[in-house]
Amino acid sequence: MPTYEYQCDGCHKTVEIFQPMTADPVKVCPECGSNKIRRIISGGVGVIFKGSGFYCTDYKGKNASSAGSASK
Numbered sequence: 001m002p003t004y005e006y007q008c009d010g011c012h013k014t015v016e017i018f019q020p021m022t023a024d025p026v027k028v029c030p031e032c033g034s035n036k037i038r039r040i041i042s043g044g045v046g047v048i049f050k051g052s053g054f055y056c057t058d059y060k061g062k063n064a065s066s067a068g069s070a071s072k
């Protein structure tokens, strides 16, 4: 799956969003929630492989700290 670059006019950030080609374009900036985000069509290189850091790594079975939560 390719990584798409989006330019947000709300926070002026460039965000890379990993999504399948068939997915709808992102309409809301994940950074600031603005809808002034648009996809940057990068000519030439269609697929950008970036290093790690983008993937959600919260899938690893992280044991929730079940220390005595005695709230009543």
Ligand SMILES: [Zn+2]
Residues within 6 Å of the ligand: 008, 009, 010, 011, 012, 013, 029, 030, 031, 032, 033, 034
């Ligand atoms: Zn933004």
